[in-house]
Amino acid sequence: MDPLSFTANVIAVATLAAQTCNAFAKLRGLHKAISGRLHAFNNEAVDIELVLYQVAAVVREREWLPFRDCELADIKHLLEQTNTKLDELRAIVNCLCDTCINSKASAFRGYRWHKEQERLQGLQNGINSVKCSLNIILGASHSRDMVRVRVDIENISAVTANSSNQQTALRDELVQQSNPHQRVDQRLGRIVELLENQSNRFQDGRTTQLGPFYQAPLPNLRQRGPALKPKKSSQDLPQSEGVSVRVLQPISENDDSPKNKACDFLLQGALSTEAAELLSYLTKLDDFVEEQNFTKLHKIVLGLSLLDLENEVQLCADEVDTTDALGRSLLIWASARGDERSVAILLSYNADPNLVDLQNSGPLMYAAAQNHAVCVRLLLEADANPDPTIFGLKMQRGSPLNCAARIASDPLVLKTLLDFRVDIESCGAEGRTSLLHAARSDNIELAVLLLEYDANINAMSTTAQTPLTTAITHNNHNVLQLLLDRWREYNTCPRLKDPNLLQIAASYADLKTIKILTCVDHFALSYDKAYTSDDFASRLRDRPNVSEKLIDAFADLLSVIYTCQQPKMKEELVETNLLRQDSDLDQFDDAKEYHDKD
Numbered sequence: 001m002d003p004l005s006f007t008a009n010v011i012a013v014a015t016l017a018a019q020t021c022n023a024f025a026k027l028r029g030l031h032k033a034i035s036g037r038l039h040a041f042n043n044e045a046v047d048i049e050l051v052l053y054q055v056a057a058v059v060r061e062r063e064w065l066p067f068r069d070c071e072l073a074d075i076k077h078l079l080e081q082t083n084t085k086l087d088e089l090r091a092i093v094n095c096l097c098d099t100c101i102n103s104k105a106s107a108f109r110g111y112r113w114h115k116e117q118e119r120l121q122g123l124q125n126g127i128n129s130v131k132c133s134l135n136i137i138l139g140a141s142h143s144r145d146m147v148r149v150r151v152d153i154e155n156i157s158a159v160t161a162n163s164s165n166q167q168t169a170l171r172d173e174l175v176q177q178s179n180p181h182q183r184v185d186q187r188l189g190r191i192v193e194l195l196e197n198q199s200n201r202f203q204d205g206r207t208t209q210l211g212p213f214y215q216a217p218l219p220n221l222r223q224r225g226p227a228l229k230p231k232k233s234s235q236d237l238p239q240s241e242g243v244s245v246r247v248l249q250p251i252s253e254n255d256d257s258p259k260n261k262a263c264d265f266l267l268q269g270a271l272s273t274e275a276a277e278l279l280s281y282l283t284k285l286d287d288f289v290e291e292q293n294f295t296k297l298h299k300i301v302l303g304l305s306l307l308d309l310e311n312e313v314q315l316c317a318d319e320v321d322t323t324d325a326l327g328r329s330l331l332i333w334a335s336a337r338g339d340e341r342s343v344a345i346l347l348s349y350n351a352d353p354n355l356v357d358l359q360n361s362g363p364l365m366y367a368a369a370q371n372h373a374v375c376v377r378l379l380l381e382a383d384a385n386p387d388p389t390i391f392g393l394k395m396q397r398g399s400p401l402n403c404a405a406r407i408a409s410d411p412l413v414l415k416t417l418l419d420f421r422v423d424i425e426s427c428g429a430e431g432r433t434s435l436l437h438a439a440r441s442d443n444i445e446l447a448v449l450l451l452e453y454d455a456n457i458n459a460m461s462t463t464a465q466t467p468l469t470t471a472i473t474h475n476n477h478n479v480l481q482l483l484l485d486r487w488r489e490y491n492t493c494p495r496l497k498d499p500n501l502l503q504i505a506a507s508y509a510d511l512k513t514i515k516i517l518t519c520v521d522h523f524a525l526s527y528d529k530a531y532t533s534d535d536f537a538s539r540l541r542d543r544p545n546v547s548e549k550l551i552d553a554f555a556d557l558l559s560v561i562y563t564c565q566q567p568k569m570k571e572e573l574v575e576t577n578l579l580r581q582d583s584d585l586d587q588f589d590d591a592k593e594y595h596d597k598d
Contacts, residue, residue: 007056007059007060009076009079010052010053010055010056010059010075010079011052011053011056013052013079013082013083013086014049014052014053014056016083016086016087016090017045017046017048017049017052017082017086018049019090020045020086020089020090020093021042021045021046021049023090023093023094023097024041024042024045024093025042026093026097027093027096027097027100028042030097030100030101040124041089041120041123041124044124044127044128044131045086045089045127047131048082048086048127048130048131051131051134051135051138052082052134054138055075055134055137055138058138059075074133074137075134075137078130078133078134078137081126081130082127082130085123085126085127085130086127088119088123089120089123089127092116092119092120092123095116096116184310184341184344184345184348188340188341188344188374191340191374191377191378191381192374194377195373195374195377195412195416198412198415198416199412258282259282259283259288260288262279262280262282262283263283263285263288265279266279266280266283266285267302267333267337268333268336268337268366268370269336269337269338270337270338270370270371289304291325292324292325292326293324293325294324295319295322295324296312297309297312297313297316297319297320297322297330298322298324298330298333300312301330301333301334301337301339301342302333302337309341309342309345309346310345313345313346313349317349320346320349320350320351321351321352321355323355323357326357326358326359327356327357327358327359328357329351329352329355329357329363330342330346330351331343331346331347331351331352331353331355331363331379332355332357332361332362332363332366334346334363334375335363335364335366335367335370335372335375335379336363336366336367336370337370338367338370338371338372338374338375339375340372340374340375340378343363343367343375343378343379344378347378347379347382353379353382353383353384353385354383354384354385354388356388360388362384362385362388363375363379363384364376364379364380364384364385364386364388364400365388365400365403367379367400368400368401368403368404368408368413368417369400369403369404369407369408370408371408371409371410371413372413373410373412373413373416376400376413376416376417377416380416380417380420386399386400386401386417386420386421386422386423387399387422387423387426388400398426398427398428398429399422399423399426400417400422401414401417401418401422401423401424401426401434402426402427402428402432402433402434402437404417404434405434405435405437405438405443405446405450406428406437406441411445411446411449414434414446414449414450415449418449418450418453424450424453424454424455424456425455425456425459427459427461430461430462430463431460431461431462431463432461432465433455433456433459433461433467434446434450434455435447435450435451435455435456435457435459435467436459436461436465436466436467436470438450438467438479439467439468439470439471439474439476439479439480439483440470440474440476441476442471442474442476442477442478442479443479444478444479444482447467447479447482447483448482451482451486457483457486467479467483468480468483468484468501469501469504471483472501472504472505472508472509472513472517473504473508474508475508475509475510475512475513477512477513477516480513480516481516484516484517484520501517502536502557502558502561503536503539505517505536505554505557506536506537506539506540506543506554507539507540507543509554510550511547511549511550511553514550514553514554514556514557515553517557518553518556518557518560536554536558537551537554537555537558540554
């Protein structure tokens with residue numbers, strides 16, 4: 001008999017067993033009183049189904065091996081018996097189901113059940129006998145398989161007995177070749193473990209500090225150390241050496257085209273599947289690769305070639321700092337893609353971590369902007385300059401810290417930069433510091449982290465924005481609450497220094513922002529009356545989205561400011577030295593006289 005058709009017959013009988021089980025389930029639902037007895041018959045049907053599928057699997061596995069006719073004949077006879085008994089059993093169960101449906105009298109249903117019970121018991125015994133016979137056949141088949149496997153193993157052992165020396169030599173060669181990879185893995189593992197520990201400690205600290213809405217005590221501020229001395233690179237202007245400097249070429253007009261930008265983003269990775277699919281409609285990746293003059297090493301780093309990077313770098317180590325048409329080195333591309341292994345390999349072959357492309361962005365800038373904390377750590381440990389300069393001037397695009405505060409979402413990236421004593425007050429073209437970016441994006445974790453590292457809470461941009469005014473303008477309530485809770489750290493009263501906070505609140509604040517300002521004790525001072533001379537209520541009414549609730553809330557804020565403060569507040573201000581003797585106004589003298597009078 002053909003093993004394939006024989007397997008089909010076995011599966012057909014197994015399907016009949018499954019149908020019988022379904023019939024039992026239906027009967028059990030119709031006649032609750034006999035559910036316990038039905039389990040025994042149902043179990044036999046389930047068992048024979050499993051055994052039949054095992055038989056089918058064995059026959060299928062041996063379809064290319066010669067079968068003895070007697071084996072198939074025995075199994076065929078048992079299958080015929082099983083098919084007959086299962087068919088009869090299913091017919092009885094279906095008949096019982098019809099009786100339960102048509103007869104509402106439980107006595108009649110019970111009578112029919114007891115009448116068929118003897119036949120069911122006989123069928124159960126017959127199915128059990130067939131199941132035992134099939135199990136015996138399966139056991140014998142497995143025993144022959146074990147004998148065959150043992151013979152095969154002995155043959156293999158005889159063939160490979162003389163190859164032990166070759167295997168030992170091959171193993172030694174593989175170990176020698178894998179040593180560099182193991183060193184890279186060990187370094188990456190060390191950095192990943194370090195960052196994981198830092199992340200856990202960071203999260204524990206945030207849970208404590210950001211507890212019930214800033215009810216926990218404030219952490220001790222850590223002082224920043226001196227900035228790291230920049231490492232010389234091909235972009236630095238030499239002071240004493242009489243050597244030439246490579247002049248940056250201007251970017252051509254088509255470099256910022258949508259097609260090139262789309263190709264650039266695709267090669268940098270870190271895109272969702274949907275975003276990558278949408279950008280692919282704009283790209284002609286083959287043309288872009290050709291235009292960028294990518295070397296073989298570039299293509300390996302970008303995943304356009306399946307060659308091993310370390311093997312190729314060993315063959316051409318002098319090309320490790322080769323750049324493409326946009327001035328991007330291998331290390332820049334690896335950092336932008338978050339390829340930790342490639343970054344570690346390139347740094348081990350002395351790749352320059354301070355080379356910048358035509359847009360004045362280096363590997364550290366790309367790694368920080370793309371949330372690649374491990375790459376940031378690798379680059380900083382390799383003396384990458386966290387505060388790069390171009391010809392002795394600060395970069396107008398901002399430092400890696402400033403860029404990460406603006407774009408990145410992982411606080412661990414910024415903490416790694418801060419641990420390497422980066423200039424925390426570095427800013428971009430508009431003079432925005434990292435703390436101001438945190439206030440703009442309402443990133444509370446980043447704001448707390450920057451304040452822990454002594455970020456200047458009074459920093460002002462070239463557009464006269466401070467972190468406090470930015471939080472009010474953008475209605476970022478979390479950071480606003482944090483900054484107001486730390487108002488004692490301001491070197492001047494934020495209400496008496498331009499821009500006027502009430503003016504900003506009247507122009508931009510929403511209802512919740514105004515309520516937060518109203519609840520702050522700092523605004524409940526009598527000498528603020530001169531501070532409220534402008535007609536802020538009219539400014540508020542001129543807003544297009546003004547509402548009665550907003551007008552009422554702002555009126556409450558003005559009433560708090562107009563109301564004289566309590567003596568306890570003045571005592572606190574004098575004791576905390578918020579009102580200083582060198583103040584331009586007379587707040588200190590007024591509060592001092594009031595305090596002495598009490």
